[in-house]
Each structure stands twice: as C-alpha cells, then as structure tokens.
Amino acid sequence: MxxxxxxxxxxxxxxxxxxxxxxxxxxxxxxxxxxxxxxxxxxxxxxxxxxxxxxxxxxxxxxxxxxxxxxxxxxxxxxxxxxxxxxxxxxxxxxxxxxxxxxxxxxxxxxxxxxxxxxxxxxxxxxxxxxxxxxxxxxxxxxxxxxxxxxxxxxxxxxxxxxxxxxxxxxxxxxxxxxxxxxxxxxxxxxxxxxxxxxxxxxxxxxxxxxxxxxxxxxxxxxxxxxxxxxxxxxxxxxxxxxxxxxxxxxxxxxxxxxxxxxxxxxxxxxxxxxxxxxxxxxxxxxxxxAWQPKCKNGIGIITNGGGCGVLMADYCQELGVNLVKLDSKTIQKLKDSKIMHPAFSRNNPLDIVGDALSKDYQIAIEALLKQKNIYGLLIIQTLQIMTEVEKNAKIIVEAKRKWPEKPIVCCFLGGEMTKKGVEILEKNKIPNYPDLKRAAKAMKVLIYE
Amino acid sequence: MxxxxxxxxxxxxxxxxxxxxxxxxxxxxxxxxxxxxxxxxxxxxxxxxxxxxxxxxxxxxxxxxxxxxxxxxxxxxxxxxxxxxxxxxxxxxxxxxxxxxxxxxxxxxxxxxxxxxxxxxxxxxxxxxxxxxxxxxxxxxxxxxxxxxxxxxxxxxxxxxxxxxxxxxxxxxxxxxxxxxxxxxxxxxxxxxxxxxxxxxxxxxxxxxxxxxxxxxxxxxxxxxxxxxxxxxxxxxxxxxxxxxxxxxxxxxxxxxxxxxxxxxxxxxxxxxxxxxxxxxxxxxxxxxxAWQPKCKNGIGIITNGGGCGVLMADYCQELGVNLVKLDSKTIQKLKDSKIMHPAFSRNNPLDIVGDALSKDYQIAIEALLKQKNIYGLLIIQTLQIMTEVEKNAKIIVEAKRKWPEKPIVCCFLGGEMTKKGVEILEKNKIPNYPDLKRAAKAMKVLIYE
Missing domain, CATH: 3.40.50.261 (Succinyl-CoA synthetase domains)
Known part of the structure; x- marks a missing residue:
C-alpha cells in the first residue's frame, strides 16, 4: 500500500x-x-x-x-x-x-x-x-x-x-x-x-x-x-x-x-x-x-397515514423482495387497546393509521410494531394532512430509534416546504428520509442481509 | 356526458x-x-x-x-x-x-x-x-x-x-x-x-x-x-x-x-x-x-459543462431510445470560429463545453446546436463550478427557447442551494429542470413522437 x-x-x-x-x-x-x-x-x-x-x-x-x-x-x-x-x-x-x-x-x-x-x-x-x-x-x-x-x-x-x-x-x-x-x-x-x-x-x-x-x-x-x-x-x-x-x-x-x-x-x-x-x-x-442505519433481517413493517401510499409501498416492497411481516394478533390488540387509533385503521401491514393521525397515533403504532419480534425494520410514511404534526412525528421517530437502535428506520415524509422541518429533525439524527416512496423502499432493500 | x-x-x-x-x-x-x-x-x-x-x-x-x-x-x-x-x-x-x-x-x-x-x-x-x-x-x-x-x-x-x-x-x-x-x-x-x-x-x-x-x-x-x-x-x-x-x-x-x-x-x-x-x-x-414543452422528432442534442454527466446522459439516451444526432461540420466550425470555446471542447454530441464554461459559452453552444436542422430538441446540463454563472445561464436558455419555440428544451442543473435561483428562472418560463440526469432523459423521451 x-x-x-x-x-x-x-x-x-x-x-x-x-x-x-x-x-x-x-x-x-x-x-x-x-x-x-x-x-x-x-x-x-x-x-x-x-x-x-x-x-x-x-x-x-x-x-x-x-x-x-x-x-x-x-x-x-x-x-x-x-x-x-x-x-x-x-x-x-x-x-x-x-x-x-x-x-x-x-x-x-x-x-x-x-x-x-x-x-x-x-x-x-x-x-x-x-x-x-x-x-x-x-x-x-x-x-x-x-x-x-x-x-x-x-x-x-x-x-x-x-x-x-x-x-x-x-x-x-x-x-x-x-x-x-x-x-x-x-x-x-x-x-x-x-x-x-x-x-x-x-x-x-x-x-x-x-x-x-x-x-x-x-x-x-x-x-x-x-x-x-x-x-x-x-x-x-x-x-x-x-x-x-x-x-x-x-x-x-x-x-x-x-x-x-x-x-x-x-x-x-x-x-x-x-x-x-x-x-x-x-x-x-x-x-x-x-452510512446511517444498521443492517437487518428480511422482515419489515410499514406505517402510513395515507392508504394510497401504503399500497404503492407494498408494491415496491414486493417487487424488490422486501418481506412485509404479518401483524401478530397481540400487536393488533395493542393498537386497539390504545383507544386512540382511528376505528378504520387497517389492521394489516402496511399499517394505515388513517389521514387524521396525530403524533400520538404514530407513537403507538411505531412502538407496537417495533415490539413485534419478527419485525426487524420500519418504513414510515407521512403524507401531509391539515392536522399532521410534522415536527412532533419526526421527534417521536427519533425517540423510537434511540430505544431500538438495532432496528433500522427509513422514512418517506412526502411534501415540500411544510414537511422540510420534520425531514431536518430526522436527518440530523441520521434517520434517512426520501422524497419518493420507491426511493425509500430501495434504501430499505439495501439494508437487508442477503 | x-x-x-x-x-x-x-x-x-x-x-x-x-x-x-x-x-x-x-x-x-x-x-x-x-x-x-x-x-x-x-x-x-x-x-x-x-x-x-x-x-x-x-x-x-x-x-x-x-x-x-x-x-x-x-x-x-x-x-x-x-x-x-x-x-x-x-x-x-x-x-x-x-x-x-x-x-x-x-x-x-x-x-x-x-x-x-x-x-x-x-x-x-x-x-x-x-x-x-x-x-x-x-x-x-x-x-x-x-x-x-x-x-x-x-x-x-x-x-x-x-x-x-x-x-x-x-x-x-x-x-x-x-x-x-x-x-x-x-x-x-x-x-x-x-x-x-x-x-x-x-x-x-x-x-x-x-x-x-x-x-x-x-x-x-x-x-x-x-x-x-x-x-x-x-x-x-x-x-x-x-x-x-x-x-x-x-x-x-x-x-x-x-x-x-x-x-x-x-x-x-x-x-x-x-x-x-x-x-x-x-x-x-x-x-x-x-404541460410545458412541445413534442418533437427523434433527434436530440446534449450540451454539458461536465464530461462525466455527458457520459451518463448519453447512456440514458441510448437506453431509452433517444437518438443523439451527429454534429455537422458546419456546427463544429461555428463553435471553433467563436474563439470562445475551451480548446478541449468535445466536438461531439454530447457537446462538452468544459467545466470553466461561462454563460457566453452556453449561448454559443445552444445557438449552434439549435441552428442545426436535424437537432429537434436540447438536453442542457449544468454542473456547478466555481465560475459557473447559474442565473445568466438560465436566462440564456429562456432566450433561446423564445427564439426556437418549436424545439423543446429540458434542463438538468445539478446541485442544491446555489443552483436554486437558476432553476426558478427556468421553470417560471416553463422550461422543466430535473435534479437527476436520468429523470431529465426520461422527460425528453416522453416528448418524442413515436
């Protein structure tokens, strides 16, 4: 050398x-x-x-x-x-x-x-x-x-x-x-x-x-x-x-x-x-x-406040070979018991917590999914609704990441000016955010052990 | 109905x-x-x-x-x-x-x-x-x-x-x-x-x-x-x-x-x-x-101030079936005669006008290529060098577009904060800019008549 x-x-x-x-x-x-x-x-x-x-x-x-x-x-x-x-x-x-x-x-x-x-x-x-x-x-x-x-x-x-x-x-x-x-x-x-x-x-x-x-x-x-x-x-x-x-x-x-x-x-x-x-x-x-996230086994959870985005992300995951884990009955029960989830929440992976989700909903959903043993990483989607708490959501994700450092989190906060501050909070804490769902799915894919 | x-x-x-x-x-x-x-x-x-x-x-x-x-x-x-x-x-x-x-x-x-x-x-x-x-x-x-x-x-x-x-x-x-x-x-x-x-x-x-x-x-x-x-x-x-x-x-x-x-x-x-x-x-x-640009026949010119980006764009064009037209000897002569082009300018399509290109170089290159009859549209790349005149380049492109309204122009000004103002000038004049070369090539592809 x-x-x-x-x-x-x-x-x-x-x-x-x-x-x-x-x-x-x-x-x-x-x-x-x-x-x-x-x-x-x-x-x-x-x-x-x-x-x-x-x-x-x-x-x-x-x-x-x-x-x-x-x-x-x-x-x-x-x-x-x-x-x-x-x-x-x-x-x-x-x-x-x-x-x-x-x-x-x-x-x-x-x-x-x-x-x-x-x-x-x-x-x-x-x-x-x-x-x-x-x-x-x-x-x-x-x-x-x-x-x-x-x-x-x-x-x-x-x-x-x-x-x-x-x-x-x-x-x-x-x-x-x-x-x-x-x-x-x-x-x-x-x-x-x-x-x-x-x-x-x-x-x-x-x-x-x-x-x-x-x-x-x-x-x-x-x-x-x-x-x-x-x-x-x-x-x-x-x-x-x-x-x-x-x-x-x-x-x-x-x-x-x-x-x-x-x-x-x-x-x-x-x-x-x-x-x-x-x-x-x-x-x-x-x-x-x-550079920012650890590698993990092939078992991923998706959380979204926009149903359409959940559908698209599920498509990309299947196309790329990213395995979406079935939610345990225990996980679903935890979500129900919270009494905070919207009655129409999807009970599936992608977990659709519905458009009017506040940061409390994100918090419960993230905790529940990360606690499920065979979910090794999370894809988190945020669409921008009138009630969406962009910065609070970002902070909750940063907290969750600290609690489960071995489980990678990849985000897709969709939007422009109004989502910018949330993206900055995420990325200053080395949680990558992508402006398009497929780019986020590809990023998750590269973290998965062959 | x-x-x-x-x-x-x-x-x-x-x-x-x-x-x-x-x-x-x-x-x-x-x-x-x-x-x-x-x-x-x-x-x-x-x-x-x-x-x-x-x-x-x-x-x-x-x-x-x-x-x-x-x-x-x-x-x-x-x-x-x-x-x-x-x-x-x-x-x-x-x-x-x-x-x-x-x-x-x-x-x-x-x-x-x-x-x-x-x-x-x-x-x-x-x-x-x-x-x-x-x-x-x-x-x-x-x-x-x-x-x-x-x-x-x-x-x-x-x-x-x-x-x-x-x-x-x-x-x-x-x-x-x-x-x-x-x-x-x-x-x-x-x-x-x-x-x-x-x-x-x-x-x-x-x-x-x-x-x-x-x-x-x-x-x-x-x-x-x-x-x-x-x-x-x-x-x-x-x-x-x-x-x-x-x-x-x-x-x-x-x-x-x-x-x-x-x-x-x-x-x-x-x-x-x-x-x-x-x-x-x-x-x-x-x-x-x-929404912004007209359709055209399949004969495209590429102008770039970064050789590597010219290479990548040529790859994308060939992969997508976008035809890169050979530069006429008349066109090359015009470029030489200007006495402004860098001596190492590429004489090919992609036309590499070299990293230190100023807006004058862009102007001459754009005019020369648009005057060549069988070039029906332009892909213009700008990498950000210390001497790059971002806003001036954008204005020159807007001018050229006015002169040749029937020839579509698609841009790829690469960068972030420092290129933002140029991108705004382009897009306010309905010349689309893309933050990645392949996305620009795909945009050009969709304008080409089958």
Whole structure:
C-alpha cells in the first residue's frame, strides 16, 4: 500500500498557480485553502504576482525553505512537466495536478502525461490527476480543490473520476443533510489509481461507506482483489458511466479511459460484492442509508397515514423482495387497546393509521410494531394532512430509534416546504428520509442481509 | 356526458359539518372556502354551532333560502344518508361526500353507501366520494377540500383515488414550480367515476395534461372508450397502485376497489394510449414536461459543462431510445470560429463545453446546436463550478427557447442551494429542470413522437 498520508493529511501545502483573479481555478484553490489556515501552513507560487490577499508569492517551489508535504499544480498543461520536475527536486510528499490538457485531448497531451509519469515514478512521489478537481476532507478542514462550496463532515467517501460531478454533489449534499469523510477527484488516473484510494479510505475510521463514480478501470485485476477485500468491511457503491456505445464514446473524450463492456463490469461487481447503481440520485440515496442505519433481517413493517401510499409501498416492497411481516394478533390488540387509533385503521401491514393521525397515533403504532419480534425494520410514511404534526412525528421517530437502535428506520415524509422541518429533525439524527416512496423502499432493500 | 358544471363551477356552496375546531376536517373546509369568498356565496350548516368566524350557521340545509349548487358533507358516516336525503329534497346541483366509513370498512359501510347511491340516482344529482378529500380549481380560487395549502394555477389536472396523496402533492408542487387546473379526489367512486372526470377536464382549455392515481377501475369498458378518445387530444399519465399481491390486498382496505391484474392494465394502457408510470415522482416529472414543452422528432442534442454527466446522459439516451444526432461540420466550425470555446471542447454530441464554461459559452453552444436542422430538441446540463454563472445561464436558455419555440428544451442543473435561483428562472418560463440526469432523459423521451 502506498503512503498517501502526506497527500491526505499535509502539514504544508504549496499552490503552484495561485491567482488573485476572481473565479479562476487558482483563485478557487486559494479561497478554499484559507479555510484550514489554523491547521497547517501553505505557500503560494506564482512568478507574476508579488502577493495574493496579503500573502507573499514565491517565484518557484524551490524558493520555499520549508519542507512541502503536498504540491498542488494549476498551471497551463505545457509547463506542467517542468513544474513537476521542480517538485521532484524539492522532494515534496505528494502532488496533485489540477490542470487539464493531457491524455484526454489526444496524442499531444499523452506525450506530456508520459513525461510527468516518468518523473514522479523515478522520484517515488505519489501523484493524483492530472485533469482533476482535487481532494477534500471536511473533518480536518482540508480543501485542496476549486470547488465552490465546503461540504459538511460525514461518513461517506466519494471517489470520482469526474471533477465536475463533485462540485454539484457538494451543493446537493448541503441541502440534503449528509456529509463526507473524503471527496477525491482523480481524473486521468495517471499514477495513483482507484484501488490506491480504496485502500486508503478503508483504513479511515470515519468512513462508513465508499461511493465511486467510475468511467474506466486501470489495473482491473488488482482492483478486483482490493474491492473484494474491502467490500466485506465497508460497502462500496459504484456508478459506472459508459455503459452504452454512445456513453463509451463520450468517456474517451472525457478522461481518456476505456469504458469496457458493461456486462463484464456487472460480473465484476457481483464477484467483488460491489453495489452497482444507475444514477447519481441512487448513489447517494443508498450511501446515506448505509452510512446511517444498521443492517437487518428480511422482515419489515410499514406505517402510513395515507392508504394510497401504503399500497404503492407494498408494491415496491414486493417487487424488490422486501418481506412485509404479518401483524401478530397481540400487536393488533395493542393498537386497539390504545383507544386512540382511528376505528378504520387497517389492521394489516402496511399499517394505515388513517389521514387524521396525530403524533400520538404514530407513537403507538411505531412502538407496537417495533415490539413485534419478527419485525426487524420500519418504513414510515407521512403524507401531509391539515392536522399532521410534522415536527412532533419526526421527534417521536427519533425517540423510537434511540430505544431500538438495532432496528433500522427509513422514512418517506412526502411534501415540500411544510414537511422540510420534520425531514431536518430526522436527518440530523441520521434517520434517512426520501422524497419518493420507491426511493425509500430501495434504501430499505439495501439494508437487508442477503 | 354528465353535467358537472355546478360541482366544478358553483355559485353557491353549503358546507355541512363546518366546524370551528382547529385542524378538524370541517375547519379545513371552512378555511379553504374563505379563499374564494369574493367569487361565490357559501353557507355553513351545523346544528351545534351558532356561528363560525362571525358567519351564521344553519341547522340544516333546508333552512337556507337560496338555491345551492354544491353541497359538501363532512359529518359522521352514520348520519350521512339522512343529510343526503335533505340535499336531494333541496335539489342541490351536486354533492361531495368527504366523510369516510363506507364501503372501504366492510359490510356495515357498504349498506350505508348503497343507501346514498339510491338517493342520488333517483334524484339525478351527481356525487363525488364518499371517502375523499374534495376538489380544487386554483384558477377560480375554488378549494372545496381540507387540504393544508392552496396550489398554484397551472395546466395539470390531477385526478386521484387517494386524497392523502393530493395534500402531499400540493406541498411538493409549491416548491417545484408547477401548478394545477384541477385536483380531484374521488375516493370510493360510488357515483361519478374516473371516466366522468376525464370527460370533464378534457373540455377544459387550461388543462394540457391529465394525471391519474388509480387503484381500481369501475366500468372498464366505458373507461377504455373514453381514454382512447381523450388521449389523442391530451396526454393521460397514470400511476396504477396495487400491481402486486401485497399491493392489491392493501388497495381493498383503502378504497374498497378491486385492483385487478396488472398485466391487463398494461395492455389497456397500450390500447388506449395512456402513459403508465411507476412512481409519484415520475408522474409529475412527466406531467411537467408535457404541460410545458412541445413534442418533437427523434433527434436530440446534449450540451454539458461536465464530461462525466455527458457520459451518463448519453447512456440514458441510448437506453431509452433517444437518438443523439451527429454534429455537422458546419456546427463544429461555428463553435471553433467563436474563439470562445475551451480548446478541449468535445466536438461531439454530447457537446462538452468544459467545466470553466461561462454563460457566453452556453449561448454559443445552444445557438449552434439549435441552428442545426436535424437537432429537434436540447438536453442542457449544468454542473456547478466555481465560475459557473447559474442565473445568466438560465436566462440564456429562456432566450433561446423564445427564439426556437418549436424545439423543446429540458434542463438538468445539478446541485442544491446555489443552483436554486437558476432553476426558478427556468421553470417560471416553463422550461422543466430535473435534479437527476436520468429523470431529465426520461422527460425528453416522453416528448418524442413515436
């Protein structure tokens, strides 16, 4: 395993190509590095500027007297080889090349990329990129990227061959209550490969689930070995792009990868225990539930205050192979004895507690179902009626979760503005909520032991 | 065709069971009816209250001297037959029964429901319900329901066998920029059926697309005839619940419907030209695009500032049968000549204009592709980079749409908070945006002529 400690936990960073020009890549790097200024030292390198924001610029990395753990390069592709050479001479701990214009643009770029690889290999310096966004570790305030926003810390590692995707995912995550342990954009994968990153994040305690956006693999055999080992410890969820002929063509002009045959990938995922998904939405729907909730046996209960939604959820569960347990006569008796349930409550699973259900109804229903031994997890649906106590319902669910920590709960509070506060209460307590019933059913499915 | 004019455009309404008790159904009806107080007269009926909010309560409907177009009933199931009898005697124009506790709860309720049906049939008064939420027509400020919020006016009619669903959909629509011409909850379908509603909304000019949540059909043969005729004029999108054995069981306790065999429904949809969908999310994803954008031939262009997203979109398009047109040499030349495109722009469809694209790049790319004759529609992707001009990009797309009104545009601005303003600009101008690439591709697919 390669030593990536100096890249992912650097004490000193040099930004080569730092810029005062607003909204440029070099400016984005400067803006983001400042966030972690109390935790580490950083240096700007730019021969055309004296200072940026009051901080001195060095002409070249060799002029910095201190040791440099991580050198970040964001200059024109043509001069990258000479910059890399300077970094090697300086014996930096690791390099990230943000710049594009390498193998992904054809022959000319390939030659440049080959030059760089030779240099770093002989100097034994690990390299991320080129043609990437950089890396982010929110928990230690490390943001070596030009991403437009700072993500929240959390338990999801996202390793992506596409940089642009990372930016949008950060913005998305900020309004969806989940956070990251790592965000790694690796672009052309010229030196360090996906397998290296998997091995590194696997050792990280914060990381509970590993998500990957993949175009093409380098070193497939090694990847298989690594993925097989890690997926037994931490779930790996992969979105593979370039599944069709049109997609494959687009891959090649993007990261110069060979997308390969998707059937082969599907077989590979099966053999290595990787969870394959089809969309970005699904990637994080599933990551969220895996990061937040425990796994369970296949016996699920559904509680709903909307009959139609109960019907739909029952359909999705059966289609996905999620087993709906029959309610015990004891459970039904408990519900009846409460004298609070609406007389028309369904007495079945899905348990329909009827549209006018208040939080007290939810509380009794949740307790009764979780007490039934062969119900190992709950899907809770809330439609928004005029009397619905959104926030109280959320708090009751959080309470129940504390009492039965081993039984996963997945929610589907349906609505918009008026349900938002409830969703926030749920998700701040790591109970995932989905805006569509099928997405919630799929999330529950992934928690069930095969 | 039945005359539903007095139900859907009433000049006078009586609310039987109006209540001052906050968050009750009778209170919800009162609160909502007040919204339209300048457009029509309304009367409260409740023998136990003298007044509600300063407005007089009548003991029974017979005490009101004026003619009543629409009587809304929200009292205990057991006394509903005698109230219906009073309404028949009063010769009201139509009745909506909100109350539940009829066929959906078993034998006892069935007897009550039969009584009611006999009464209204012999009096020839059309009836919606029982066991429903009511009806809403935002454009004329008619809200005869206990829904917690007032939806925006728009071009989508939603006819739903489930009332609870309608409430959540309203809340959802308020944060997703679409509106409704009709919202009709029809519950147990004891008198008026889905076919009656289809015929009525078909005649409405505002309605451009008809969405349906369906559990079971009454009068299948008539429905086939009606749906076949209407779907040629206005698209009908149906979410059928109770597709599986577990779902069917849940349907029966919900609206006392027989869910039937899903294969038969699929055949029926095909024969009648109905678009069948699987989730609530899909129902409105598709309704929105059909309400807002024109149909086109199968030749689509993709513009993206994120290579990975271009790859994924190409995959979805191929999988769905959306044809990506090859870019003409003339189109590519135009892009090159602009001298604004990033040197690494992809020269292919998907057209990757690279991560640092500004609104000027989008403008040139959109113009060039729309000018190519055999490109009949555009999928536009925006990932969020530090330099991305979200709002400017949205405005440019709105401009382009004005110039080429016959070419549909579907967007996928990926992100959260920071992309929100752009999405609002797009959707206020009826250009649909989707938070996931596959959902955008599916929306484009539905616009393409078979």
């Amino acid at each position: 390669k030593n990536l400690e100096k890249i992912f936990n650097p004490k000193t960073i040099a930004i080569i190509g730092a810029s005062p020009k607003k909204n440029s890549v070099g400016w984005g790097l400067v803006k983001n590095i400042l966030e972690g200024k109390d935790s580490r030292k950083f240096f700007y390198v730019n021969p055309f500027e004296k200072e940026i924001g009051g901080i001195k610029c060095f002409s070249k990395i060799g002029d910095i007297s201190q040791e440099i753990d991580l050198a970040v390069i964001a200059v024109r592709a043509k001069i990258v080889p000479q910059i890399v050479e300077q970094c090697c001479r300086k014996k930096v701990g690791g390099i990230i090349i943000i710049s594009s214009g390498f193998a992904e643009i054809g022959k000319e770029g390939e030659i440049l990329q080959d030059k760089i690889i030779k240099l770093v290999k002989s100097a034994k310096i690990p390299l991320i990129g080129p043609n990437c966004l950089g890396i982010i570790r929110p928990s230690i305030k490390l943001n070596v990227s030009f991403a437009p926003a700072f993500p929240k810390p959390g338990n999801i590692a996202f390793i992506s061959q596409s940089g642009a995707l990372i930016d949008s995912i950060i913005d998305k995550s900020l309004s969806e209550n989940y956070g990251f342990s790592f965000l790694i954009s690796y672009g052309n994968e010229a030196d360090l490969t996906l397998s290296d990153f998997l091995l590194f994040v696997n050792k990280d305690r914060q990381t509970k689930v590993i998500t990957v956006y993949l175009e093409g693999l380098k070193g497939g055999r090694n990847f298989m070995k690594v993925a097989k080992k890690i997926s037994k410890i931490k779930p790996i969820v992969v979105l593979k792009a370039g599944r069709t002929e049109m997609g494959k063509k687009a891959v090649f002009t993007h990261t110069a990868s060979l997308a390969g045959n998707y059937q082969i990938y599907q077989a590979l995922f099966k053999q290595t225990g990787i969870i394959g998904v089809e969309t970005i939405e699904e990637l994080f729907d599933i990551a969220k539930v895996l | 039945k005359n539903l004019e007095k139900i859907f455009n009433p000049k006078t309404i009586a609310i039987i069971g109006a209540s001052p008790k906050k968050n009750s159904v009778g209170w919800g009806l009162v609160k909502n009816i007040l919204e339209g107080k300048d457009s029509r007269k309304f009367f409260y009926v409740n023998p136990f209250e003298k007044e509600i909010g300063g407005i007089k309560c009548f003991s029974k409907i017979g005490d009101i001297s004026q003619e009543i177009d629409l009587a809304v009933i929200a009292v205990r199931a057991k006394i509903v037959p005698q109230i219906v009898e009073q309404c028949c005697r009063k010769k009201v124009g139509g009745i909506i029964i909100i109350s539940s506790g009829f066929a959906e709860i078993g034998k006892e309720g069935e007897i009550l429901q039969d009584k009611i049906i006999k009464l209204v049939k012999s009096a020839k008064i059309p009836l919606i319900g029982p066991n429903c939420l009511g009806i809403i027509r935002p454009s004329i400020k008619l809200n005869v329901s206990f829904a917690p919020a007032f939806p925006k006016p728009g071009n989508i009619a939603f006819i739903s066998q489930s009332g609870a669903l309608i409430d959540s959909i309203i809340d959802k629509s308020l944060s997703e920029n679409y509106g409704f011409s009709f919202l009709i909850s029809y519950g147990n379908e004891a008198d008026l059926t889905l076919s009656d509603f289809l015929l009525f909304v078909n005649k409405d000019r505002q309605t451009k697309v008809i969405t349906v949540y369906l559990e079971g059909l009454k009068g299948g043969r008539n429905f086939m005839k009606v749906a076949k005729k209407i779907s040629k004029i206005k698209p009908i999108v149906v979410l059928k619940a109770g597709r599986t054995e577990m779902g069917k069981k849940a349907v029966f306790t919900h609206t006392a419907s027989l869910a039937g065999n899903y294969q038969i429904y699929q055949a029926l949809f095909k024969q009648t030209g109905i678009i069948g969908v699987e989730t609530i999310e899909e129902l409105f994803d598709i309704a929105k695009v059909l």
